[in-house]
Amino acid sequence: MKQNASKPLLRRRKPTQARAQITVDAMLDAAVKLLKRGGASSITTNRIAATAGVSIGSVYQYFPNKHALFAALHERHIRQVDAILRKRTAECAESSLEELVQAWIEGMAEAHAKDPELAELLQSEVPHRAAGTAEFSIRLHTCFRAALAPHAGSFRRKTDLDTRTFITANMVEALGHALVSRRPRGLSLTRAKAESSKAILAYLAS
Amino acid sequence: MKQNASKPLLRRRKPTQARAQITVDAMLDAAVKLLKRGGASSITTNRIAATAGVSIGSVYQYFPNKHALFAALHERHIRQVDAILRKRTAECAESSLEELVQAWIEGMAEAHAKDPELAELLQSEVPHRAAGTAEFSIRLHTCFRAALAPHAGSFRRKTDLDTRTFITANMVEALGHALVSRRPRGLSLTRAKAESSKAILAYLAS
Amino acid sequence: MKQNASKPLLRRRKPTQARAQITVDAMLDAAVKLLKRGGASSITTNRIAATAGVSIGSVYQYFPNKHALFAALHERHIRQVDAILRKRTAECAESSLEELVQAWIEGMAEAHAKDPELAELLQSEVPHRAAGTAEFSIRLHTCFRAALAPHAGSFRRKTDLDTRTFITANMVEALGHALVSRRPRGLSLTRAKAESSKAILAYLAS
Amino acid sequence: MKQNASKPLLRRRKPTQARAQITVDAMLDAAVKLLKRGGASSITTNRIAATAGVSIGSVYQYFPNKHALFAALHERHIRQVDAILRKRTAECAESSLEELVQAWIEGMAEAHAKDPELAELLQSEVPHRAAGTAEFSIRLHTCFRAALAPHAGSFRRKTDLDTRTFITANMVEALGHALVSRRPRGLSLTRAKAESSKAILAYLAS
DNA sequence: CATGAATGAGTGTTCATTCAT
DNA sequence: AATGAATGAACACTCATTCAT
Structure with missing residues (x-):
């Protein structure tokens, strides 16, 4: 039912594992930071990218939306x-x-x-x-x-x-x-x- | 000339308040309806107005934002x-x-x-x-x-x-x-x- | 060329002359007040009415727009x-x-x-x-x-x-x-x- | 990873600035065009964008408001x-x-x-x-x-x-x-x- | 005549998302 | 891969104007 019920999906970011996880965590941390600062409404994808020190394009490399x-x-x-x-x-x-x-x-x-x-x-x-x-x-x-x-x-x-x-x-x-x-x-x-x-x-x- | 100079205005307020409550409830009900349909993000002021059958202007007559x-x-x-x-x-x-x-x-x-x-x-x-x-x-x-x-x-x-x-x-x-x-x-x-x-x-x- | 070139138009508010002129002046004064307070963009017809102590309907009795x-x-x-x-x-x-x-x-x-x-x-x-x-x-x-x-x-x-x-x-x-x-x-x-x-x-x- | 960590970015800025000036000028020209056509009140941000042939988002990339x-x-x-x-x-x-x-x-x-x-x-x-x-x-x-x-x-x-x-x-x-x-x-x-x-x-x- | 609730087209602005580089 | 300029649909909100009372 969920999107990680089968193995193929897990491969999504396998190769660069370590770097990828760091980047993903940076983005999630940025989201948390924004959440605490201004509530859910202040979490925008562009702000997450900026706060995480990543380009907006990279956010969409790791998350479809x-x-x-x-x-x-x-x-x-x-x-x-x-x-x-x-x-x-x-x-x-x-x-x-x-x-x-x-x-x-x-x-x-x-x-x-x-x-x-x-x-x-x-x-x-x-x-x-x-x-x-x-x-x-x-x-x-x-x-x-x-x-x-x-x-x-x-x-x-x-x-x-x-x-x-x-x-x-x-x-x-x-x-x-x-x-x-x-x-x-x-x-x-x-x-x-x-x-x-x-x-x-x-x-x-x- | 001022808006509270005569009694008629006070008498008119009563029915207005009853009507107002109905309108307000209609708007809140509309918000609930939208919430159930598509989550919080689908609640927009214009949609509330449309669903409640009032104009968007009326929404802002009752709620500042x-x-x-x-x-x-x-x-x-x-x-x-x-x-x-x-x-x-x-x-x-x-x-x-x-x-x-x-x-x-x-x-x-x-x-x-x-x-x-x-x-x-x-x-x-x-x-x-x-x-x-x-x-x-x-x-x-x-x-x-x-x-x-x-x-x-x-x-x-x-x-x-x-x-x-x-x-x-x-x-x-x-x-x-x-x-x-x-x-x-x-x-x-x-x-x-x-x-x-x-x-x-x-x-x-x- | 202008709208007061002929006599008929002058009749627009003849009857209640005095009262009308007072009301009109009140509205123009209100506009001036608003203009000074917040610039041209803060002049709205509703605010003029409120400031002049007149209903918005009255504003449109004296000015077509x-x-x-x-x-x-x-x-x-x-x-x-x-x-x-x-x-x-x-x-x-x-x-x-x-x-x-x-x-x-x-x-x-x-x-x-x-x-x-x-x-x-x-x-x-x-x-x-x-x-x-x-x-x-x-x-x-x-x-x-x-x-x-x-x-x-x-x-x-x-x-x-x-x-x-x-x-x-x-x-x-x-x-x-x-x-x-x-x-x-x-x-x-x-x-x-x-x-x-x-x-x-x-x-x-x- | 940060946006000013390397020289290439600075080199890229140059052509960008030339393009930017062209875009800005296009938007100002559009505003002038609208101004002449219908006075200041006909200048709207969306119309500027349309007239200048850019998206409304781009207008806000160059002007905060x-x-x-x-x-x-x-x-x-x-x-x-x-x-x-x-x-x-x-x-x-x-x-x-x-x-x-x-x-x-x-x-x-x-x-x-x-x-x-x-x-x-x-x-x-x-x-x-x-x-x-x-x-x-x-x-x-x-x-x-x-x-x-x-x-x-x-x-x-x-x-x-x-x-x-x-x-x-x-x-x-x-x-x-x-x-x-x-x-x-x-x-x-x-x-x-x-x-x-x-x-x-x-x-x-x- | 006066009122002011109601209207809704239209405004400035945001932001998720795309894509050429 | 990574970038970030560009996009434009959609949003919250305003305000000139109308009209039933």
């Missing part, structure tokens, strides 16, 4: 969050449920820590039709589900695992996001993380 | 959600904590039921700088907090009320949203609502 | 200058050539004194195609010529009177204008007037 | 007049006062000869806020003053040189302008020039 650039922007961010969460999950293969949930919350916090406003801006300003969001959701759901499975015995109610995962994943995402960027003053990051973990654990234990 | 129109779009939606949630909350003044939480989830479901994709699109595509979002958040937090206060005695841990409210409000919003628009097939709306309520109650009881 | 309003603006100003110059000239029927020329320069200074920038702005910003400018020029030329005629004997060279008048009128206008609005600091108005008169007299004596 | 284009229009004209007058003045460094004054009048006539209505239209229709008009006036005043200085001994009255220059410059401009575009039929250009020169000389001799 502006939309693809936006999609790449989302994808890069999603890939980061995805990587962090999967790594944390993998590290907790043998851990207790409590440690697992804490790792997730910690992972969300880590993912947003280095650039708290980026996620917000990306979410709220940059159109993400057809970015890999859906695909990412499914992958993460699968990952979460697998991590939760070994602990299913400790859940009091006999809810099916998909439902548990659905609720849990949404809580992780929502609380992970909120505690970084909407946390009221007076509530420390540490306490917010602890409280979020407790909320999720309380649900899972129920 | 496109931004103000976007803000009004958000505001109208926010006001609806706000009204529903406050009403539900008010109705549960004497109820149990369980009924209160269920009412909130029910309210979120109701708010999104008639137009599930609108909230999503509004959130993710329409820039909402300086819309009354922040103000709304505070009002809702206050409302939630007041509703939670009478039940504070039943919470096992002695977490402060603002933290409780913060976590709870985010759960209500996230789960309320998710259960309407991201719920996996295989999970009925009824069960999703029940599960969401249980999650929140588990947290509050903890 | 914006152009006519501009023409009226020029005409009113021209009429003032014309009146002053004719009066001064008439007063010098028995006077010496020197007194006559001084009266003209004095008249120009007087005409621009109360609103020095208006003439400049009118000239340089407000389009005056088909305003009564040409007609005014002819009338003034005739007036000047008649006033100069009795002194023709004192001119050294035997240049024809029309040429004399042409040069003289242009000098009066140019110097009269320049001494009010472009005079360099260091040159007093009195000396500028004296010097201008001397220049014209030197020419006429030649 | 319409105002800058108007300013350039004035500047080009002013530069022409300035150049002519300075050249004529320079040629008369050793000449008599009479020759100098005749050269000025001749210069004004020359400047307006090839396009008599342009100066008039530029002056009366095209807004010239912040065009280099003032600067030009000063330069010309300085030029005139220097040219007049050697002849100051022949002036009968002991008026200071700045005042002399002020009056003279205004006469040159006004008469030079009038003799080209407002001269009454019956007065030949040759005689108008002669008479204008005599007027200025009579003043200077006085």
Whole structure:
């Protein structure tokens, strides 16, 4: 369904791999810079080129159109969050449920820590039709589900695992996001993380 | 000679205001229609006018610029959600904590039921700088907090009320949203609502 | 050639004469106000109406279009200058050539004194195609010529009177204008007037 | 990668600048054409582009906005007049006062000869806020003053040189302008020039 | 007569995209 | 490959003008 479902498409920039990736990253970074400066409406292809120190022609060498650039922007961010969460999950293969949930919350916090406003801006300003969001959701759901499975015995109610995962994943995402960027003053990051973990654990234990 | 020198003008204002509201609503509805059809980028002032069946000049009689129109779009939606949630909350003044939480989830479901994709699109595509979002958040937090206060005695841990409210409000919003628009097939709306309520109650009881 | 060459047209606003003239003046004054504030481009019919405290409909009761309003603006100003110059000239029927020329320069200074920038702005910003400018020029030329005629004997060279008048009128206008609005600091108005008169007299004596 | 890192780019700039001047001139010429056809109000950026045979985008590559284009229009004209007058003045460094004054009048006539209505239209229709008009006036005043200085001994009255220059410059401009575009039929250009020169000389001799 | 909401052609300007070099 | 001048469709917005009340 997506445009990278098959190998041929991946070849698009194979040859000059390294240089290409640097250029692409420069352009995406430029887009982020512009996004932060003036919102989504100030991201124009010409400005991206200028900010990235590249000609406008080069932008179109790597992206067929502006939309693809936006999609790449989302994808890069999603890939980061995805990587962090999967790594944390993998590290907790043998851990207790409590440690697992804490790792997730910690992972969300880590993912947003280095650039708290980026996620917000990306979410709220940059159109993400057809970015890999859906695909990412499914992958993460699968990952979460697998991590939760070994602990299913400790859940009091006999809810099916998909439902548990659905609720849990949404809580992780929502609380992970909120505690970084909407946390009221007076509530420390540490306490917010602890409280979020407790909320999720309380649900899972129920 | 001045435009407010005589009564007739004031009397004429009333019907005008009613008509004005109809016109304004027609324009906002047109914007929503366009938003659903082709995303935020397909909302243009001229298209709004055409779709709403008014002249472009009339759009600018009611909104100083496109931004103000976007803000009004958000505001109208926010006001609806706000009204529903406050009403539900008010109705549960004497109820149990369980009924209160269920009412909130029910309210979120109701708010999104008639137009599930609108909230999503509004959130993710329409820039909402300086819309009354922040103000709304505070009002809702206050409302939630007041509703939670009478039940504070039943919470096992002695977490402060603002933290409780913060976590709870985010759960209500996230789960309320998710259960309407991201719920996996295989999970009925009824069960999703029940599960969401249980999650929140588990947290509050903890 | 002009639209007030015959009597019927003068009837346009006869009945309510007094009130009409007040309204028309209010509108022209509003236009002048706007002109001074923001240049010709800030004169819009709606703004004129608002500034004059009149409805936009009323503006179109008195002027068929914006152009006519501009023409009226020029005409009113021209009429003032014309009146002053004719009066001064008439007063010098028995006077010496020197007194006559001084009266003209004095008249120009007087005409621009109360609103020095208006003439400049009118000239340089407000389009005056088909305003009564040409007609005014002819009338003034005739007036000047008649006033100069009795002194023709004192001119050294035997240049024809029309040429004399042409040069003289242009000098009066140019110097009269320049001494009010472009005079360099260091040159007093009195000396500028004296010097201008001397220049014209030197020419006429030649 | 940056746009000024290598010499080739500088070499390419040269031909570009020549082409650019041609394009700019085409656009200014188009503006003049439109101005003559339908007055200042018929000059629109899109029409300029169409008339000049370039795209509207190109207009904005050379001018940041319409105002800058108007300013350039004035500047080009002013530069022409300035150049002519300075050249004529320079040629008369050793000449008599009479020759100098005749050269000025001749210069004004020359400047307006090839396009008599342009100066008039530029002056009366095209807004010239912040065009280099003032600067030009000063330069010309300085030029005139220097040219007049050697002849100051022949002036009968002991008026200071700045005042002399002020009056003279205004006469040159006004008469030079009038003799080209407002001269009454019956007065030949040759005689108008002669008479204008005599007027200025009579003043200077006085 | 006066009003002012409504109109919509038209304006200045932007910006995604192309393509000759 | 990389460049960036050129393009022109499309945009947000203005304003002279009309006309029902």
